[in-house]
Amino acid sequence: MKKSSKEVWVFIEQHAGKPAEVSLELLSKGRKLAEKLGGTLTAVVIGHDVQAVAKDALSYGAKEVLLADHPDLKDYKTIPYSSIMSDLVSRHQPRIVLYGATFVGRDLAPRVASFTHSGLTADCTDLQIADVTYLRKDHADLLLQIRPAFGGNIIATIITPDVPVQMATVREGVMEKVAAESPSDGKITDVSYTPDETAAVINIIERYHEESKVNLKAAPIIVAGGYGMGSKDNFSVLQELADLIGGEVAGSRAAVDAGFVPPNRQVGQTGVTVRPKLYIACGISGAIQHRAGMKNAKKIIAINIDHDAPIFNVCHYGIVGDVMEVVPMFIEAYRHKLK
Amino acid sequence: MSYNSIVLVKQVPDTANLSGEVMREDGTMNRGKLPAIFNPEDKVALEVALQVKDRYGGKVKVISMGPPKASDVLRECLYMGADETFLVSDRKFAGADTQATSYVICKAIRKVGDYDLVFAGRQAIDGDTAQVGPQTAEKLGIPQITYAEEIVDLQDSRITVKRRIDGGHEVLESPLPVLITVIKSAATPRPFKAKRAMAMKNARSLPELDRITEANSLLNIEDLKEEYASNNLYIPTYMVDDLDVDPDRCGLAGSPTKVHKVEYVVLEGGEHENFEPTKKGIGDLVDKLVHDHIFG
CATH class of the missing domain: 3.40.50.620 (HUPs)
Incomplete structure (x- = not known):
């Protein structure tokens, strides 16, 4: 040879x-x-x-x-x-x-x-x-x-x-x-x-570039939403939770494609791969491309209405329920604990 | 001044909308059940080309490489207003990676000829590689502008394009011809024109006409081709012998990358602890996380 x-x-x-x-x-x-x-x-x-x-x-x-x-x-x-x-x-x-x-x-x-x-x-x-x-x-x-x-x-x-x-x-x-x-x-x-x-042959006429303020890789906690969040408005509850527990909001590709979250917050094969201490997956079914980007988180919480969603196979803690009910309860429970 | 465009389009399985019957019970995917669609960003590329035509004049020609069924997307192109479409289809082109694909497409573009602009979608949703555009540009020996979101100006033989870059954008000015790949936000594809759809719905490519002659032994393929062509309903089809290609550089044989192994990922029942979606259940989970210092 x-x-x-x-x-x-x-x-x-x-x-x-x-x-x-x-x-x-x-x-x-x-x-x-x-x-x-x-x-x-x-x-x-x-x-x-x-x-x-x-x-x-x-x-x-x-x-x-x-x-x-x-x-x-x-x-x-x-x-x-x-x-x-x-x-x-x-x-x-x-x-x-x-x-x-x-x-x-x-x-x-x-x-x-x-x-x-x-x-x-x-x-x-x-x-x-x-x-x-x-x-x-x-x-x-x-x-x-x-x-x-x-x-x-x-x-x-x-x-x-x-x-x-x-x-x-x-x-x-x-x-x-x-x-x-x-x-x-x-x-x-x-x-x-x-x-x-x-x-x-090609001239640059103008270039605008801003350092990304989003650094998902450095975030200790990530609160991520998927297509199952239903709308962009519903992401505000994820933002509230993230602000409360010191995390960053992210999304699956489906959520990015639907316009719920900006592309620089996409976790997965064609987004960023993260390894936070805690990853909370809300309304994310857990396709392999997404799992590739988050499966190495230390602890994973999955919240999904569908108990057969693949995300439950990679999580440590699972809650089968409506994200729009579960997440506010989570926020309330955490606030209560802080007192 | 008018500008001629060639648009590269692909028919892809609709991976974004997995319906129940696509997923098998064992968690694997039944590819045959996936509906085939016009790759979304390629449709945007066609729209951009049609806008250039509307504004400056010129012709819009479309090339698609794929199996005979890809004729479906070419008809859609005709309904939207493309002047001519070309199917590039041969068993010898099958199994091609981006290198072999761009080689054949480059030859097809040369054959169609007479272009100022080549447009394509940034990437196809079945592979997401975004490689065929740049590799075609390199083989044609022309510059490329990827991730284009707006044509700012087109004058004489220079085009000004705004493109997305990491954390921002840039505006580039390029001579023609140039290959441009567009992102979704570049344009909203126009609906079909009813009149064109009526007129072109019977347009057929060579393998489709072949099937008609197979079903009816009285018909002769050459006559049928001529008949369709005379009614402007023939979709010219290029096979390996029609293009100036080295068969060794086509299809699987011409692909430097090979699929060594494909594993269906079947999820095993992972161990996890369940919490009820109730105040009590979620309270217990939060207690546990706090106790384990997960919140820092």
């Missing part, structure tokens, strides 16, 4: 000189994957004045940072970023490349995968390395790209057996962020970038 590369790469997304959380999470995971492969972890940083980002990548275990630094690269733009990335991947042929499944990652990764003829799997909820026999052929150390699929109740394991580079995107919070134990003696390698005409 042809000897393949053992390099694991992580594309480091940065905004205003700060690395995205998801990129640091992926470096943490990438370190483990590289260890399993017996290979090295490399970070790719593209931007302007982003030495600090490169150093962050080293402290998360990258042995090498490939750094493209140029004033034209300050903000993400599809063409120059994907050209740089595609060129690097083509030349080095890493075994694995990981991207955050963000607005940037989801714009960039498919373009790079297309150019380099790589496999790409979106929104993985787990990544593992294993030997695989596929169509009677043995493949050593493949990346298992695991994701719920097809609307629910199916977990698919995707592999990329026949091409050199395996790519995947992962949502924020899925992997845990852990800085490397010992400082890495890694190096920063400059990647030259010369703007050409094709890179400048």
